[in-house]
Each structure stands twice: as structure tokens, then as C-alpha cells.
Amino acid sequence: MFFKHWPVLLVDDEPDVLTISRLAMKHFDVYGLPLKIYTAASKAEAIDLMNDNVEVGCSLAVAFLDVVMETDTAGLELCDYIRNDMGNKLTQIFIRTGQPGLAPEREVIDKYDINGYFSKVEATEDKLYSLVKSSVRQYLSYGMALATIDLSNNLMAAGASRRKILYALSPVGIISPEQADTPRWLIVDDQVLFSDEVDADEAVRLLEQFRNQDGIPLDPAGDRYVRNEDGYQLIQVARTPARSEAMFLFKSPFSPPDIVINLMHSFVKQLGIAWHHSKEED
Amino acid sequence: MRILLISSSYNGLCQRAHVELDGLGHDISITLALSPDDVRRAVALFQPDLIICPFLKEKIPEDVWSRHLCIIVHPGIKGDRGPSSLDWAIMNGEGEWGVTALAAVEEMDAGDIWATATFEMRPGSKASIYRREVTRAATRAIVETVERVESRSFVPEPLDYSQPDVRGQLRPVMKQVDRKIDWEVDKVETILRKVHAGDSAPGVLDTINGEEYYLFGIHEEGRLRGWQPGAIIAHRHGAICRAAIDGAVWITHLKKKNIEKSPFYKRLLGRQKQLDFKLPATMVLRDALGDIPESPIDPLYMEDGKTFKEIWYEEQNQVGYLHFDFHNGAMGTEQCRRLLDAYRLAVQRPCKVLVLMGGTDFWSNGVHLNIIEASDNPPNESWRNINAIDDVVREIITTENKLTISSVWGGAGAGGAMALLAADRVWVREGVIFNPHYKTMGLYGSEYWTYLLPKRVGPVKALELTETPLPLGMKKAKAIGYIDEILPDAFAEYMAQLRQKAEALAASPDYERLLDGKREHRQRDEKARPLSAYRAAELQHMKMNFAGKFYGGEVNYHEARYNFVHKIRPKETAAYLAKHMRLDMARFNELRQPLAY
Structure with a gap:
């Protein structure tokens, strides 16, 4: 939810293919965000780039890999490196080959954990557009789902300890330096969490604004999603006898799709329940 | 005895005192001297039999030292007083210096003397002498003081400048004008x-x-x-x-x-x-x-001329010694890459045993937090640095053509304390302290620690060592299998024994069998779970530390690193040190303040 662009990696040993692909993708956007295109001319160069650049190493949304580069199977080995050596199951990987005979589609799909296969002849601008768009959507949904599960596990492990809950929430409730322009707050029972480390007054001001604004109902208990025109968004979970009121207020450069809103809603609901059952001091 | 350590920070000497006294069976609690009230509260809660201040820049409140015996560890010889003791000793070219354990009184460093220990000075920085000679002498003086207090019969010696063995004097604080x-x-x-x-x-x-x-x-x-x-x-x-x-x-x-x-x-x-x-x-x-020229040296430097070198190599009797002496043990990306190059060259040398010597003060403390903090993009630099250090560790683990030894003279912490386990043998000087944990820096950690550590100490101990950020002394390290051998504490004996043992290993009739065994062991491990899988899993956690973007990013590491680099003191003594706070184990996981090591 806090991406500023979608990192895409193109690996091909033909400079023309890289240039043309880069040009074709230059104006693509997904959820209103541009792509940030990284290129490498070989498997080795791509690996160096992944080890050298945290965005390519950690947050790559999509990768298009040529097969035949320094060896006949360099691209496939690179796919294996991304999936197994990097442990990255999230990036959407497409194999793009100029010599399908050397890497037949069925064989490649069966053997490698890829998301698609196409020949360079098929690689029209429209084809790239549809692949990029659908794969970024997939990447975001899948990534949010994994991150939600991770948070849920941490909340569950925190048990009834409020201190532990706060520790589990710190990656969400406190902004990291490079994300200062996408602030976010967690508010439980009218209390801004981590208030000495975030701008709590700003959260109170925004909540006041959101109070009378219409939102999208998320469930019959009164939970809702609200977004204002400045990009600030609120997932609000209403108080019930079984849970505290919990809110996730954040600024994101784009409007999330329904599935992402639902995932965030489930996290905030879980926070409301965990908080309700926790104690100040353990 | 119940001993309260009061310290300005939980530095190397305080850690050593903690480990030694704990090893002797004393009940230890620690408080940082963050304020007079913090000190008073710790004393009131812990009710110590004895208070020791291994490293204290602040004054102890009078109501504390007047009611409890408070021992100040002063880095100076008998009679030396003042806040710039070691600075003056180095500046004046003293041949012998010492540590004095004295009772706290109103006047600074003027109390009764409980113990003293001396050492020969050597050319070196104040920090280096403090970490080696002072820490060693101070540990002796602390242990001796505790024994004397326990004996109840010892009468401490009042400071008397007329005595011939009282050679020190009151010295002022050293100012920049003196240093210019x-x-x-x-x-x-x-x-x-x-x-x-x-x-x-x-x-x-x-x-x-x-x-x-x-x-x-x-x-x-x-x-x-x-x-x-x-x-x-x-x-x-x-x-x-x-x-x-x-x-x-x-x-x-x-x-x-x-x-x-x-x-x-x-x-x-x-x-x-x-x-x-x-x-x-x-x-x-x-x-x-501007256009100041670079003065290059060989990646595997083997000369012995006077110059600045971080990595150098010597060879004797089929044993190679690879030194990597990085300032404060911090290894930045470029340093790791140079070390990797040097290691690869050393592995090609015609020797049978390769000893990884580390540096004079530290074997390694892992990634270089200051360089990361100074970079334009700290998450990116963190990622580069951790990958570069991982590459070095992988190279050591996968070395097949010789036996490797990590020989640890200085301390080791975080990734450095894990990286040294990559060698086949780990031999360590007796007084060394390890800090084999990443938690105080808000990191999960890499350096293949999830492979190396449980392999040596088992999963339970591995979890205990990494989850509870306490220092580890070498007696315990050997007992749990973290290290193989303890070497003597004095430099000359340490080096002599290291050389003798390494040469014996190289000349051993079992050498080929040991090498074969090492290869087979590695192959078995690789089959069970490839090294790449350990690294991938560790880096998946580190990813969140460096650059989480779905729900936000892990801020703990960035904040801890900032505090560490800027030497920002914690707001309170960490719960796992302050036993008097009676906090339970559950809170160990909730630390957000780094320690000022």
C-alpha cells in the first residue's frame, strides 16, 4: 500500500529488446502509479543488481526474463535463483524467449515456478500492457495477503500482552524514514498508538474530518472504509461487546482494490479483538 | 553476594564484569547511571551487598555511597585521579599503567583502595588499550575486590601520597588545547x-x-x-x-x-x-x-612495512593467517568485497590450514552501521552490506581444500559472532566476550546464522542466545559448544599457542581424513537443506527490516541504528539487565531501545 512505483525488471542480452520494452512500458501505470524499470543484460548482471539494490532484491513486482543469454538456460536459472536462492515467491515472473525451441513452453511451465511464458514475436505493446497490469494486481493482492497473515500471526502470538501487541504493530504504526510522505496511524479506543513517535495531532484532525464523511460500509456492525481527495484513507472497525474500536488511518498514493481493502479490514478487526482481550500490564 | 553494577553504558568492560561475576555465582543486577533517581531506585529495589561501577562518568549520589560500599573502577595506577587518566598515560608515554578499584567518596577517585593491577603499556589507541589491557586488569581488580569484601577481614588502603608505591597524581581533564x-x-x-x-x-x-x-x-x-x-x-x-x-x-x-x-x-x-x-x-x-591520488596495495597484502592496511596475510609452516582489522570490527560493503577477494586468494595459497584472525580489537561486529546511516539510501545500503557479508560467510563455509580456523583475539558481536562459526574450528582468547544476537538492532539477522548456530549449540540454546541479548563469556561458550578451544588471555601466549596448534593441525597425520570428513559433512548438510535456502529464509525476514511496503516498513532497525550511530542513550536500563526491576522473560521480546555498546 505504500509503493511509490512498481519495480519491474527486464533481463535480456539484446540491447534493442531492452530499449524497445522500456519505451513501450514508459507510460504504463497501475493503480495510478508508474513503473520503475530496471534492466540487466545477463543472468549475472541481474543477480548483481538484485544483491546491490534493495528494491530489485526485495520489492520487485514483475520480471521479464529472456531464456538464452550467457548460456542456453541462463534465464531459467535466473528464475530458479529468484525463487529459491532469494526465497522470492511473490514477484510475477514471465519467461520471454526468442528461441522457443530451446525452452519449450510446457517443459518450462512444468519445471519452473513462473507466472507466464511467451515468445518475443508475441511481445506486442498491448500484450506487455495486459501482462504488467494483471501481474501487478496479482503481486499487490498476494503480497497484502501474505503480509496480513504475518501480522495476524504476530498479533495472535502476542496473546493478552498489550506490550507485545504494540511490538507486533510497530511496523504498521510507526513510519520508516523513507516513507515519511505516506504517514499512517493506528487508533484504538480513541487512543493514537505510538503517539510519541508519530504526529498524533494530525491523526486527530483527520479523524475529525472523516467523522461526517460518507464511507463504504464493510459489514453490518458499522465498519467502514473512507477516503478523502488528498489520498488519506480510513479503515474503521466499530466497537462491539467483543472488540474495541480500531482504526487504520493512512495516506497512500492510490486507491486500493476491494480485495486489499478487505484484507486491511480483517487486520484491523483482529486488532480490535486482540486489544479488547489484552491487558495494560502483564 | 548480591552485586549491583552501576555503569554509564553497558560497554565491553561492564559486560566482562557481568559475565565474570555471574560465572563466579554472584547475583548480578545492572543499572545504567541515567539519573541519580535511577541509581537510587536500583539500589532500593536490589538491596545489594556491594556496588561496583566498572565504567562510570557520573557521580554516585551521596546517600548511596554513604550507605553502601561502592567500588569505582578507575583506569589509572594507584594515586592517579581525574577523568582523563588513560589519555594522559598515553600522551606522557608511560611505560606501565594500571587499574585501581577504590571506594567512592565525596572527592573524585580519592577513596580507600581495595585492589590494583598494573600492565605494560603498548603503542595503541586509548580504546584499544581500554579494551585489552585495562579490561583485563580491571577484571582482575574487580574479582580481587569481591573476594576481599567477602572475606570481611580485608582492610582497604587509604590513599597516601607519601607511600613509595603511590606514583599517580591528580590530573585535570585533557582539553583540545593539550591534544592539538x-x-x-x-x-x-x-x-x-x-x-x-x-x-x-x-x-x-x-x-x-x-x-x-x-x-x-x-x-x-x-x-x-x-x-x-x-x-x-x-x-x-x-x-x-x-x-x-x-x-x-x-x-x-x-x-x-x-x-x-x-x-x-x-x-x-x-x-x-x-x-x-x-x-x-x-x-x-x-x-x-579533489585529485589526491589513491595509493593502492595488493588485495592479499603480504609485506610488513609500516602503512595503513585493513587486510593482510602471512604464512608459516603450512598455515596461512588472514588478518582483517576493520575499525571497530564494522564491515561495510566494500570491505566485505575486498575481504572476499582476499579470502579467495588466500584459499589458493599452498597451505593446509587457513586461520581467520579478524582484527586486534574485534574479530568482527557485522555490518557497518555508520556507513549505512550515512548513505543516501540506508535500506539499500543495508541490503548491499548484508549480501556482501553473506557472500564472505558462504565462501568460508564452502571452502573444501583446506581446514579453516576462526581465531578470535578481540570481541565479536551480531553478524560477526555468527560469521566466525563458518570456520571448521573456533578458537578464542579466554577474556573475549561475544554478543551473538541482533535483537538490540531490531534485526532478524543473516550471515547464515540459522544454519551455523543451531548446528553448534542446538536449537534451544540458539534461540536463547539470539532472543535474550546478553553477552556470552568463553567458559559458557565452550560448555555449550559455541567454540572449540579457549586460548590464553595474554597476547604472546595466545599467539604462541595458536601457531603451535594450527601447525600441529596442518601436520597432523589425520589431516586428509579430517578434510574428507569436512567435505562429506557439508554434502550431507547441503542435501538436507541447501545453504541457499537458509540465506533466502533469513533475507526474507531482513527484507521486512529493510524495506516492507505492504503495511509499511519495520522501523525498529532504522531507529535503533540511528540511536546507535548517534550514541543516544537509552531511556531506561534494559529489562534483561536490570534484574531489580523484576521483569519477566516475556518482556525480552519487546525491546526497542538499543544498548550503547
Whole structure:
């Protein structure tokens, strides 16, 4: 939810293919965000780039890999490196080959954990557009789902300890330096969490604004999603006898799709329940 | 006895005292001297039999020292008093120095003397002497004091300057005017002493290109010369070489003077990076270096001339010794890459055993937090650094053509304490302290620790060591299998025994069998779970530490790193040290304040 662009990696040993692909993708956007295109001319160069650049190493949304580069199977080995050596199951990987005979589609799909296969002849601008768009959507949904599960596990492990809950929430409730322009707050029972480390007054001001604004109902208990025109968004979970009121207020450069809103809603609901059952001091 | 340690920070000496006294069966609690009330509260809650202050810059409240025996560990000989003890000892070229354990009284360092220990001085920085000689002598003095207090019969010696063995005197705080280098007059030997006396704090204030900087990390240069004293004549691996009237010296680190410190949150919003902490000299000077030439040296340097070198190699009787002496044990990306190159060259050498010597003060402390903090993109630099250090560790683990030994003379922490396990054998000096955990830095950790550590100590101990950020002494380390051998505490004996044992291993009739066994073991491990899978899983966690983007990013590491680099003191003593706070184990996981190591 806090991406500023979608990192895409193109690996091909033909400079023309890289240039043309880069040009074709230059104006693509997904959820209103541009792509940030990284290129490498070989498997080795791509690996160096992944080890050298945290965005390519950690947050790559999509990768298009040529097969035949320094060896006949360099691209496939690179796919294996991304999936197994990097442990990255999230990036959407497409194999793009100029010599399908050397890497037949069925064989490649069966053997490698890829998301698609196409020949360079098929690689029209429209084809790239549809692949990029659908794969970024997939990447975001899948990534949010994994991150939600991770948070849920941490909340569950925190048990009834409020201190532990706060520790589990710190990656969400406190902004990291490079994300200062996408602030976010967690508010439980009218209390801004981590208030000495975030701008709590700003959260109170925004909540006041959101109070009378219409939102999208998320469930019959009164939970809702609200977004204002400045990009600030609120997932609000209403108080019930079984849970505290919990809110996730954040600024994101784009409007999330329904599935992402639902995932965030489930996290905030879980926070409301965990908080309700926790104690100040353990 | 119930012993309360009061310390300005949980530094190496305090850790050593903690480990030693704990090992002797005493009940230890620690409080940082953050305020007089903190100290009073700790004393009231813990009700100690004895208070020891291994490293204290603050004054103990009178109501504490007047009711409890408080032992101050003073880094000076009998009769020496004042806050710049070691600085003066180095500056004055003392041949012998010492540590005195004395009772706290109203007048600074003037109380009764409970124990004293002396040592021979050597050329070296204040920090280095503190970490080695002072820490060793202080540990002796502390243990002796505790025994004497326990005996109840010992009568401490009042400070009496008429006694012939009381050679020390009251000395004032050393000021910058005392430290100042006059490049037109001072010879290399004087410049070395001046910088050594202020290293690592406060540094010698000097002017370079019209700007004021504190100087750190000095090394004599034997070959390069320049006409204008003080002028920069070369650079190498982040250090600058400056001409002197009778030679030249290398300065490895600089710190810019007079920049206002700002809290983490303000810096976050301010976006203005302030490099007001110690960094490699060329990183601080940047463009001001102009066209000063680089003075390169071999990646596997084997000469013994005087110059600045971080990595060097020697070989004797089929044993190779690879030294990597990085300032404070911090290994930045480029340093790791140079070490990897040097390691690969060393592995090709015709010797049977390769000893990884580390540095004189630290074997390694893992990634270079100051360089990361100073970089334009800290998450990116963190990622580069962790990958670079992982590459070195992988190379050591997968070395098949010789036996490897990690020989640890200095301390090791975080990734460094894990990386040393990559070798086939781990031999460590007796007084070394490891900090085999990442938690105080808000990191999950890499360096293949999830493979290396449980393999040696088992999963339960591995979890205990990494989850509870306590220092580990070598007796315990050996008992749990973390290390193989303990070597003597004194340098000459340590080196002699290391050489003898390494050569014996190289000449062993079992050598080939051991090498085959090592290869088979590695193959078995690789089959069970490839090394790449361990690294991938560790880096998946680190990813969140460095650059989480779905729900936000892990801020703990960035904040902890900022506090560490800017030496921001914690707000309270960590729960796992302050036993008197009676906090339970569950809270160990909730630390957000790093320690000031």
C-alpha cells in the first residue's frame, strides 16, 4: 500500500529488446502509479543488481526474463535463483524467449515456478500492457495477503500482552524514514498508538474530518472504509461487546482494490479483538 | 553476594564484569547511571551487598555511597585521579599503567583502595588499550575486590601520597588545547601519541581545508612523503595520508565538528542528513579530496612495512593467517568485497590450514552501521552490506581444500559472532566476550546464522542466545559448544599457542581424513537443506527490516541504528539487565531501545 512505483525488471542480452520494452512500458501505470524499470543484460548482471539494490532484491513486482543469454538456460536459472536462492515467491515472473525451441513452453511451465511464458514475436505493446497490469494486481493482492497473515500471526502470538501487541504493530504504526510522505496511524479506543513517535495531532484532525464523511460500509456492525481527495484513507472497525474500536488511518498514493481493502479490514478487526482481550500490564 | 553494577553504558568492560561475576555465582543486577533517581531506585529495589561501577562518568549520589560500599573502577595506577587518566598515560608515554578499584567518596577517585593491577603499556589507541589491557586488569581488580569484601577481614588502603608505591597524581581533564597537533613542529611519533590519546573519544580537533574535524584511527606510513606538513598526499580504502615533518601518517576516520544533534523523529521529517558521526575520512571529505591520488596495495597484502592496511596475510609452516582489522570490527560493503577477494586468494595459497584472525580489537561486529546511516539510501545500503557479508560467510563455509580456523583475539558481536562459526574450528582468547544476537538492532539477522548456530549449540540454546541479548563469556561458550578451544588471555601466549596448534593441525597425520570428513559433512548438510535456502529464509525476514511496503516498513532497525550511530542513550536500563526491576522473560521480546555498546 505504500509503493511509490512498481519495480519491474527486464533481463535480456539484446540491447534493442531492452530499449524497445522500456519505451513501450514508459507510460504504463497501475493503480495510478508508474513503473520503475530496471534492466540487466545477463543472468549475472541481474543477480548483481538484485544483491546491490534493495528494491530489485526485495520489492520487485514483475520480471521479464529472456531464456538464452550467457548460456542456453541462463534465464531459467535466473528464475530458479529468484525463487529459491532469494526465497522470492511473490514477484510475477514471465519467461520471454526468442528461441522457443530451446525452452519449450510446457517443459518450462512444468519445471519452473513462473507466472507466464511467451515468445518475443508475441511481445506486442498491448500484450506487455495486459501482462504488467494483471501481474501487478496479482503481486499487490498476494503480497497484502501474505503480509496480513504475518501480522495476524504476530498479533495472535502476542496473546493478552498489550506490550507485545504494540511490538507486533510497530511496523504498521510507526513510519520508516523513507516513507515519511505516506504517514499512517493506528487508533484504538480513541487512543493514537505510538503517539510519541508519530504526529498524533494530525491523526486527530483527520479523524475529525472523516467523522461526517460518507464511507463504504464493510459489514453490518458499522465498519467502514473512507477516503478523502488528498489520498488519506480510513479503515474503521466499530466497537462491539467483543472488540474495541480500531482504526487504520493512512495516506497512500492510490486507491486500493476491494480485495486489499478487505484484507486491511480483517487486520484491523483482529486488532480490535486482540486489544479488547489484552491487558495494560502483564 | 548480591552485586549491583552501576555503569554509564553497558560497554565491553561492564559486560566482562557481568559475565565474570555471574560465572563466579554472584547475583548480578545492572543499572545504567541515567539519573541519580535511577541509581537510587536500583539500589532500593536490589538491596545489594556491594556496588561496583566498572565504567562510570557520573557521580554516585551521596546517600548511596554513604550507605553502601561502592567500588569505582578507575583506569589509572594507584594515586592517579581525574577523568582523563588513560589519555594522559598515553600522551606522557608511560611505560606501565594500571587499574585501581577504590571506594567512592565525596572527592573524585580519592577513596580507600581495595585492589590494583598494573600492565605494560603498548603503542595503541586509548580504546584499544581500554579494551585489552585495562579490561583485563580491571577484571582482575574487580574479582580481587569481591573476594576481599567477602572475606570481611580485608582492610582497604587509604590513599597516601607519601607511600613509595603511590606514583599517580591528580590530573585535570585533557582539553583540545593539550591534544592539538602542530603539523609544522610535531614529529610522527608525537602525532601518533596525540591521536591515540583521544581515540575513540573525543578525537583530536584539527582543520582540513578550512573545516574542523576530529581525527581518529592513526597509522604510521613508511614510504609516502609530502612537502607540506598536514597536507593530504594520498587516500586508500577510506583513509587519508597526511604529510608530517619527518614522514607521514594515515588517518582512517573523521567526525565533523559542531553539528547540532537532532532526535530521530525530527530528522525523519527534516530530511536533511547530518553526518555528525565518525566515518571513513574520504566519505566525510568527499569532493574536498579533489585529485589526491589513491595509493593502492595488493588485495592479499603480504609485506610488513609500516602503512595503513585493513587486510593482510602471512604464512608459516603450512598455515596461512588472514588478518582483517576493520575499525571497530564494522564491515561495510566494500570491505566485505575486498575481504572476499582476499579470502579467495588466500584459499589458493599452498597451505593446509587457513586461520581467520579478524582484527586486534574485534574479530568482527557485522555490518557497518555508520556507513549505512550515512548513505543516501540506508535500506539499500543495508541490503548491499548484508549480501556482501553473506557472500564472505558462504565462501568460508564452502571452502573444501583446506581446514579453516576462526581465531578470535578481540570481541565479536551480531553478524560477526555468527560469521566466525563458518570456520571448521573456533578458537578464542579466554577474556573475549561475544554478543551473538541482533535483537538490540531490531534485526532478524543473516550471515547464515540459522544454519551455523543451531548446528553448534542446538536449537534451544540458539534461540536463547539470539532472543535474550546478553553477552556470552568463553567458559559458557565452550560448555555449550559455541567454540572449540579457549586460548590464553595474554597476547604472546595466545599467539604462541595458536601457531603451535594450527601447525600441529596442518601436520597432523589425520589431516586428509579430517578434510574428507569436512567435505562429506557439508554434502550431507547441503542435501538436507541447501545453504541457499537458509540465506533466502533469513533475507526474507531482513527484507521486512529493510524495506516492507505492504503495511509499511519495520522501523525498529532504522531507529535503533540511528540511536546507535548517534550514541543516544537509552531511556531506561534494559529489562534483561536490570534484574531489580523484576521483569519477566516475556518482556525480552519487546525491546526497542538499543544498548550503547
